[in-house]
Amino acid sequence: MDFAKFASEFSGFVWGVPLIVLLFGTHLFLTIRTGFIQRFIPRAIKISMSRENEGEGDVSQFGALMTALAATIGAGNIIGVAGAVATGGPGAVFWMWLTGVFGIATKYSEAVLAVKYRVKMPDGSYAGGPMYALERGLGQKWLGIVFAIFTCIAAFGIGNMFQANSVVGSLKDYIKPGDDYENIMRWVSGLVMAAITGAVILGGVKSIAKVCGFLVPIMAVGYVLGCVLILIKNAALLPQAFSDIFSSAFSSHAAVGGFAGATMKAVVQAGIARGLFSNESGLGSAPIVAAAAQTRNPVRQALVSSTATFWDTVVVCAITGLVIVSSGHWKEGLPKESLTNAAFAELHTVGPIFLLFGLMTFVFSSILGWCYYGEKAAEYLIGPRAVKPYRILWVLMVLFGAVQPAAAVMDFSDAANGLMAVPNLIALICLSGVIAAETRAHRDELTGKS
Numbered sequence: 436m437d438f439a440k441f442a443s444e445f446s447g448f449v450w451g452v453p454l455i456v457l458l459f460g461t462h463l464f465l466t467i468r469t470g471f472i473q474r475f476i477p478r479a480i481k482i483s484m485s486r487e488n489e490g491e492g493d494v495s496q497f498g499a500l501m502t503a504l505a506a507t508i509g510a511g512n513i514i515g516v517a518g519a520v521a522t523g524g525p526g527a528v529f530w531m532w533l534t535g536v537f538g539i540a541t542k543y544s545e546a547v548l549a550v551k552y553r554v555k556m557p558d559g560s561y562a563g564g565p566m567y568a569l570e571r572g573l574g575q576k577w578l579g580i581v582f583a584i585f586t587c588i589a590a591f592g593i594g595n596m597f598q599a600n601s602v603v604g605s606l607k608d609y610i611k612p613g614d615d616y617e618n619i620m621r622w623v624s625g626l627v628m629a630a631i632t633g634a635v636i637l638g639g640v641k642s643i644a645k646v647c648g649f650l651v652p653i654m655a656v657g658y659v660l661g662c663v664l665i666l667i668k669n670a671a672l673l674p675q676a677f678s679d680i681f682s683s684a685f686s687s688h689a690a691v692g693g694f695a696g697a698t699m700k701a702v703v704q705a706g707i708a709r710g711l712f713s714n715e716s717g718l719g720s721a722p723i724v725a726a727a728a729q730t731r732n733p734v735r736q737a738l739v740s741s742t743a744t745f746w747d748t749v750v751v752c753a754i755t756g757l758v759i760v761s762s763g764h765w766k767e768g769l770p771k772e773s774l775t776n777a778a779f780a781e782l783h784t785v786g787p788i789f790l791l792f793g794l795m796t797f798v799f800s801s802i803l804g805w806c807y808y809g810e811k812a813a814e815y816l817i818g819p820r821a822v823k824p825y826r827i828l829w830v831l832m833v834l835f836g837a838v839q840p841a842a843a844v845m846d847f848s849d850a851a852n853g854l855m856a857v858p859n860l861i862a863l864i865c866l867s868g869v870i871a872a873e874t875r876a877h878r879d880e881l882t883g884k885s
Contacts, residue, residue, distance in 0.1 A: 442846035449853035450708050452700075458717050459707055461860050462537035465544045468867045469874055473539045475881045476745055479738035482880075496739045498644035499728035501651045502804050503721040503743045512747065513658075513794055514601045515709045516755040517771040517778075523697045523705030525676070525765065526683035528756030530706025531713065535748025538716030539741045544863050544870045546740035548572060549722030550733035551873060558819075563726020564808075565719040565859040566815045572866050578858045579815070582719060585855040586812035587825075589718075592848030594805020595829060596836025598798040599628055603837050605776065605794050618838070625837030631799065633830040636806045643803045654796035655751065661789025662754040665782050669761040676761035691766050708849055711856065714748040718852060719859030720808045734877035802833060 466473065483500050519527035545565070552571045553563030566579035566586075603624050612620045635646050666673065684706075688697045697705070715721055721740055730736035759765060762778035769777055779786035806829050813821040863870075874881070 442850065446846040446850040446853075449850045450704060454853050454856070455704060455707050457860055458711060458856060459534065459537070461717055461863055462534065462541050465863060465867065465870070466537050466540040468871050469540050469543060471540075472543050472741065472874070472881075473536065475738065476539065476742065478881060478883055479742045480745075482735065483739040483742045495644075496728050496730055496736060498641075498648055499724050499736070500739050500743060501648040502644045502724045502807065503740060512713055512751045512755055512797060513775055513790070514604070514771055515713050516752055517759055517775040519705045519709035520756065520759050520765045521769070521771045521774055523702040524683050524688035524694065525679040525756075525760045526681075526685070526688060526697075526702040527706035527709065528680050528753070528760060529684035530703055531710040531748060531756065532753050534707050534710030534716070535714050535744055535752065538710070538714050538748065539744045541716040541863065542714070542721060542744040543737045543741040544867070545716075545719060545722040545859070546725040546737035547733045547870045547873050548862065548866055549726040550728070550730060550736050551869065553726040556819075561727050562811060562814065564723035564811065564815075565862050566812065567726070568722075568862045568866060569858060572869065573862060578861065582855065582858040583812040583815045585851065585858070586719070586723075587809055587816070589848070589851035589855040590720075590805045590809030590812070591829075591832050591836075592851040594720075594801055594808065595832050596839060597848045598801045598805075599625060599833045599836035600839060602628065602795055602798050605791060621838045622834075625834035628799070628802070628837065629830045629833040632802050632806070632833055633826075635803055636826050636829065643807055647800055647803060650796060650800050654793060654800065655746070658789065658793030658797070659751065659754060661779070661782070661786065661793065662758050664789075665758050665779065665786060666754070666761065668781060669758075672761045672763070673757065676757055679760055680756070694766050694768050708853075710748060710752075711852060713752050714744045716744050717856050717860055717863070719855060719862075720805070723808045723811050724804070732877050732880065733873050734880045738880065 483497065485497065516528070516531065519531055523530075548565070548568040549563040552567045553561050554567060554571075556562055566583045569579035569582060570576040603621050606620060606624060607617060610620070635642055669676075683702065685699070686702075687699050688694075688702060711718060721743060725736055725740045728736045728739070730739075759774060759778045762781050764774055764777040767777075775790065776787065779790040782789070806826065809829065810822045810825045813825045
């Protein structure tokens with residue numbers, strides 16, 4: 436069995452009904468347990484814009500958020516949304532969006548535990564995340580080890596190979612190199628991305644946070660602007676797009692044009708799986724950098740962290756989904772990379788430029804953010820000596836991902852994400868009482884009376 440076939444079958448097994456129920460059920464459970472923390476998003480956004488240092492940590496709250504957003508807002512927001520629509524039809528966009536809305540509570544909860552159970556390392560830096568919550572909160576170090584192993588593996592999928600592969604796919608559609616030159620383009624693109632990645636990650640989390648703090652606002656605003664221009668052009672088609680999204684969210688979608696159709700299960704599965712892939716709520720990745728933030732208490736940083744899911748899915752993914760569905764090209768049965776390109780081509784010369792800019796900057800920032808997640812997991816398993824070799828391997832895998840088949844990379848990433856989420860969700864459910872207690876203890880942070 437080749438890698439592509441194995442990855443496809445394994446991804447289908449991991450993302451079965453049990454994991455979907457566990458993930459979405461956890462989102463709902465934590466929404467209730469935190470008293471519907473989503474209602475404090477305006478307050479959270481206000482706090483997140485502050486660049487002041489408000490406690491011990493390695494980077495500012497803003498720097499931690501930008502690093503988390505850099506890792507979160509990636510190719511999943513563009514290619515991932517297209518993949519959800521290509522597989523599950525327009526209804527998958529609804530489930531992606533809903534996963535983001537309820538996932539805000541999960542992202543908040545992850546950060547509460549990350550800051551509460553973080554540890555100070557011998558060199559003065561901070562380390563935290565689900566592995567420390569599992570070890571110090573639940574007393575189950577073996578589960579912490581399992582999570583760290585899955586994180587090291589998953590990082591190479593969602594945060595590395597998939598990102599690099601997405602750039603190559605879009606470049607291929609944009610410049611149309613032909614069969615004779617496609618491999619050359621893949622290798623050149625991979626080498627350039629690997630070289631730039633290596634130059635930044637050698638500086639560690641402070642270097643990564645600095646670059647991301649500069650890059651994320653520019654890339655997000657630029658990409659959203661391109662999407663808004665397309666939606667203005669497609670304004671007359673938006674009512675039908677909304678109708679398609681909501682009407683097919685709770686039913687099977689019949690075949691139309693080149694679209695092969697999708698069962699209700701496929702619609703929900705595609706939306707929730709790609710939703711997790713995009714916003715990472717429940718995955719356990721973002722709390723790793725949240726633990727390094729300079730903050731005075733767990734709730735304050737958790738509020739800041741929760742805004743990442745809001746911007747990523749509730750805003751960026753929703754806009755991307757509307758662009759793709761309103762374009763109507765999903766009916767042609769196009770593959771995900773071509774589907775996104777076709778939707779942005781509606782804006783003629785400018786559209787593909789916005790897409791390419793958005794994808795390249797999203798990808799680069801994700802590769803930087805996920806490198807930090809992976810190396811902290813490796814550090815938990817082996818110690819500080821693991822960091823440098825992990826960074827070297829990380830750079831090499833950027834090149835490897837650029838030259839691999841797109842479908843295989845996507846399936847591998849999905850499967851690894853699912854495995855990584857399981858121990859983290861166990862920690863969130865079992866320690867939900869701690870999350871609720873911390874929220875009550877620092878309620879002033881939620882109301883702004885502190």
